[in-house]
Amino acid sequence: MNPLKVFNTLTGSKVVFEPLIPGQVRMYVCGVTVYDECHLGHARSALVFETIRRHLEHSGLAVTFVKNFTDVDDKIINRAHELGLPWQEVTKKYIAAYYRDMKRLRIEQATIEPKATEHMPEITGLIQRLLDKSVAYQIGSDVYFQVERYAPYGRLSKRKLEDMQAGARVEVDERKRHPMDFALWKGAKPGEPAWPSPWGDGRPGWHIECSAMSMKHLGETFDIHGGGADLIFPHHENEIAQSCAATGKEFARYWLHNGFVQINQEKMSKSLGNFFTIREIFEKSEWPEEITGEILRYFLLTNHYRSPLDFSDQGLREAKYALDGFYDLFNRLKETAKTEGPGNEKLTAVIEQTHFAFEQAMDDDFNTPAAIAELQGFRSEANKLLETGLSTQAREQARQTFRLLGSVMGLFQLEKWQFNVDLSDIGVKGLTDADIKSKVEKRDEARRRKDFKRADEIRAELAALGIIIEDKTDGTTRWKR
RNA sequence: GGCGCCGUACCCAAGUGGCUAAGGGAGCAGUCUGCAAAACUGCGAUGCAGCGGUUCGAACCCGCUCGGCGCCUCCA
Known part of the structure; x- marks a missing residue:
């Protein structure tokens, strides 16, 4: 078996992946802050880490996958003001939107999907540990992490x-001991969401929740973040600082990061305004939901996860064409053979070779384009x-074989594919399978009579x-739509 | 200012020291077909942004130049 190699941001290089507990992988991925619709970038991240998880499982490892929701944050508070809604309604709304989008993309849920608001005791407990160790300090109801106390x-x-100091563009809070010190706990202003703490009512800073939740669900040291x-x-960076400072142990051992959608x-x-939400991509698509989901998955996975990926209509179209080729083959594979196949033996060898090369590609830092x-080689x-x-x-x-290997990337699982645009929503009446079958038979009959004019008329009619x-x-005819 | 990434054919995209630089799409030619479609076959970068260097050998390592991007502020 090939060793699995991953690019670890911590070392800046590709390294052999060895889980701390043999046979088991614990991974944590930062999910979304639920204050708006998810865009394609969120989809990519979710898909990439789902694929990583699937490949680890496909390789025989037991994976505990934790993906959080940040459901308390300044952006959520602002959004609640904008919408005139209680902040809990905002998070509820966008968590539902998130699940709707993930379902469309057929992205499976993580093993555990914790929310920050449900981990206040763990969060305040962790902050207290940092205060006890004097790596954090309190100013009024705020608590800050002191970066200089964490040497690495x-x-x-x-x-x-x-x-960082030299180029800091942030306005520095004069009360902080170092400009880069960051908030672990923020005292609440009137009307803001607040939880009790030894330092006064308030809410957690952005970074601490991930440390608290990952440690709770995966332990103080785990494999992948x-x-x-x-x-x-x-x-x-801040998660590492606060976690390692609190425990004195290594936090996550392998750090994996996906590239941007451009x-x-x-x-x-958001700030450039050049984003596409997952929702609008599905709503604008000329294909049914299942098909669009497959196209998007394919499109996103034809780039390596660490590379930037340029989104374009042409890219989606090419993904569609490529999938047409696969599903066209699947249709033909479904037809029964009248004779024994001389190619059977060769097929076994090709399957074995494909299997090996596929796994080798995935073991090389999840090289989905190569996989x-x-x-595609197997298709050919x-x-x-x-x-x-x-x-x-x-x-x-x-x-x-296509189903099995495709499952690692969530591809090729559909039983029905749509080759041509669905014209029914622009008023063209669709035909039932039986209608089509009868027309096809009429055409075959015409062809047998060498009445090619009639045959071509029927073909044109169906094409429309x-x-x-x-x-x-x-002499028989297959059809597809 | 600091740190980092990228530049492979018309398009997308692997490859990061050693057989003829994967694969797909598009294009062209052909096989098959009544005609199509699909499938198959062939063609397609003497070269990997440019220029130097290291090496027996470089798309891959080093240096410089050009072009593009990211992080350093909320960000998947």
């Missing part, structure tokens, strides 16, 4: 405290073998309804 501060983002590349600093080479972000290339081989002849059983075996016809060599 900056080891994840590879920067020095001195360098992930998130978007923009979380490296300050979020993850539009025209620029980061997709997909292997599947399967097409060739189909030409030489494959038994019904061998066809099913090939389909199962989005139905594609393919004549087989045995």
Whole structure:
């Protein structure tokens, strides 16, 4: 078996992955702050880490996957003001939106999906530990982490405290002992969400919740911590500082970060206004939900997770075409063979080879583009073998291989595919399968009579309804829509 | 100012020291077909932004230049 290698942001290099407890992986991923609709960048992050989890499981490891919701935060408070809603309604609304989007993308839930607001005792307990160790200090009802008390501060983002001071664009709170000190606890102003604490009513700072929740659900030292590349600093840097300072132990051992989704080479972000929400992509899609979900997954996974990915209509279209090719093959694999297949033996060898190369690609820092290339190679081989002849059983075996390897990326699980645009929503009446079958039979009959004019008329008629016809060599016809 | 990333054919995209630089899409030509479609076959970068250097050998390492981007502030 190949060793699994991952790119660890902490070391800045690809390293062999060895879980602390053999056979078990504990991973934590920073989820979303629930104050707005999720955009494609959130989808990418969720999909990437789901795929990582699936691959680990596919490799025989037992994975405990924790993904949090940040459900208390300044942005949520602001949003609640804007909408004139209680903040709890805002988080409720966007958690529901999140699950709706994840369902459309067929992204499975994590093992545990904790919320910050449900972990106040753990959060205040952790802050107290930091105060007890004198690495944090209190100013009024606020508590700050003192970065200078954690010597390795900056080891994840590879920067020095001195360098950051020089370029700090933030307005510095004069009461802080060091400009980079960050809030662990924020005293509440009237009307703000607040929980009791030894330092007064307030709410947690952004970073502490992830430390508290990951430690609670995974232990003080665990294997993988992930998130978007923009979380490296300050979020993850601060998580490391506060966690390691509190426990005196290593926190997460492997840090994995996904690259951004871009539009025209620029980061997709709220502030630039160049973002697409998952919701609007689905709503604007000309394909049914299942198909769109598959297209998006395929599109997102044809880039390596650490690289930036440029979103475009053309990219989606290409993903659709590529999937058309796969599902077209799957349809043909479903047809029964009349004869025994001379290609059966070869198929077994090709499957074995594909399996090996696929896993090798995934073991190399989750190289999904290379893994997909292997599947495309298999597709091409399967097409060739189909030409030489494959038994019904061998066809099913090939389909199962696509299903199995595809499952690592959540692809190829659909039983029905749509090749052509659905015209029913622009008023074109759809045909039932039986209608189509009868028309196809009429056409075949016309072809037998060599009445090609009539045959072509029927074909054109069906084409106008989005139905594609393919004549087989045995004189029968298959169709798809 | 500090730190870091990227630049591979018309497009997307692997490869990061050693056989002919994966794979897909598009294009062109052909096989098959009544015609199509699908599938298959062939063609397609003597070169990996540019220039130097290290090396027996570099897309891959080093330096410089050009172009693009990110983080340092909330951000997946």
